[in-house]
Amino acid sequence: MPGHDINYVALAGALDPLRRGDGPPAPPLNLLGDYGGGGMLLVVGILAALFERSRSGAGQVVDAAMVDGVALLTTLLHGMRAEGLWSDVPGGNILDLGSPFYNVYETSDGRHVTIGCGEPQFYAALLAKLGLDDDLLRGQSDPAGWAAGRARLAAVFKSRSFAQWRELLEGTDTCFAPVLTPGEAPGHPHNVERGTFVEVDGVVQPAQAPRFSRTPPGPLRSSSDGDDTADVLAGWGLDRSDVAGLLPYGDATTGAV
Numbered sequence: 516m517p518g519h520d521i522n523y524v525a526l527a528g529a530l531d532p533l534r535r536g537d538g539p540p541a542p543p544l545n546l547l548g549d550y551g552g553g554g555m556l557l558v559v560g561i562l563a564a565l566f567e568r569s570r571s572g573a574g575q576v577v578d579a580a581m582v583d584g585v586a587l588l589t590t591l592l593h594g595m596r597a598e599g600l601w602s603d604v605p606g607g608n609i610l611d612l613g614s615p616f617y618n619v620y621e622t623s624d625g626r627h628v629t630i631g632c633g634e635p636q637f638y639a640a641l642l643a644k645l646g647l648d649d650d651l652l653r654g655q656s657d658p659a660g661w662a663a664g665r666a667r668l669a670a671v672f673k674s675r676s677f678a679q680w681r682e683l684l685e686g687t688d689t690c691f692a693p694v695l696t697p698g699e700a701p702g703h704p705h706n707v708e709r710g711t712f713v714e715v716d717g718v719v720q721p722a723q724a725p726r727f728s729r730t731p732p733g734p735l736r737s738s739s740d741g742d743d744t745a746d747v748l749a750g751w752g753l754d755r756s757d758v759a760g761l762l763p764y765g766d767a768t769t770g771a772v
Contacts, residue, residue, distance in 0.1 A: 520548035520581070527552070527585035532592065534605035535612055552584025607658070609633065615664030616641070616655060619694065626677035630668070632690040641689040645671050 521542050524530045529547060533540040557579035564577050595601035595608075607613045616638045617631050632638040639652050647667065654660040672680065677693065684691040695703060701712035701719050713722045716737040723732040748758045 520545035520553075523548040523552070523581040524585055527582045527589065528592075529585045529589050531603070532605070532611055536606055547588070548581050548585055552586075552588055553579065553581040556584040556587065613658070614655075614661050615651065615668045618665060618668070620669055620672035622675060622677045622680055623673055624676045627694040628672065628677070628680050628684075629692050629694060630690060631692075634690075637688055637690045640687060641684075641691070644684060644687065644689055647671065 521530070524542065524547050525540075527548075529552075530540045530542060533543065535541070557577065560577040560579045564575055568574055592601055596603075601608055605611060609617050612618050617633055619627050619629050621627055630641060632641050635652060635655060638655055639649070642649065642651055645668070651660075651664050651667070654664065675683075680691075681693050685693070700706055706712055710722055712719055713735055714720075715735045718737070720735070723735070726732075744762060745755065745758050748761065749755055753761075
């Protein structure tokens with residue numbers, strides 16, 4: 516049957532947990548199926564096969580199916596279910612926004628911020644910043660009180676603007692982060708300091724990742740289809756005089772298109 520990211524994520528059991536309340540699941544764009552369970556795990560498979568080949572001298576097929584990959588990414592959920600620590604009821608678990616201390620909250624101007632302070636010391640720091648009592652901290656591990664806790668925190672976060680919460684909480688031990696748009700993310704101080712985004716020919720885009728201490732990647736550059744075809748073929752051992760017959764266009768001697 517034909518299919519795409521959203522189908523594979525659903526079939527693997529990873530889409531249903533992405534619900535909040537009685538609403539439908541919210542697919543995480545195509546990051547989970549195409550890129551996470553698909554592309555990223557394919558890279559892991561290729562690297563593992565290359566490492567094994569260096570020992571055995573034999574090649575093999577790398578079978579990387581997106582449904583398999585996404586299912587593998589849900590290993591934690593299956594482990595928690597087996598221990599009775601995960602409920603299939605949406606919004607009843609820490610990771611699916613069931614708790615007050617690991618959640619997304621709306622600000623007074625309609626923006627959103629995130630809180631991920633699962634550790635008691637960080638939750639205590641947040642409650643102190645919000646001016647809330649320690650009773651929420653004492654009930655942190657009791658799901659029976661989570662709904663009331665969420666309501667209390669939601670009311671507080673609605674009392675100030677997005678900018679005001681950033682000014683108060685960024686740089687503190689509260690596990691806080693603003694929900695930034697793709698246009699805003701490159702300008703955040705953390706991303707600027709890390710060089711998380713770069714600009715190539717006027718186009719802002721993510722920088723290479725991961726990074727290596729001994730063999731850092733070269734700078735990104737723009738290109739168009741076929742720019743490096745002649746050089747690549749020559750690098751594979753083909754004589755440049757033979758390359759011309761393989762290219763649908765361009766000058767095989769210079770690589771120009």
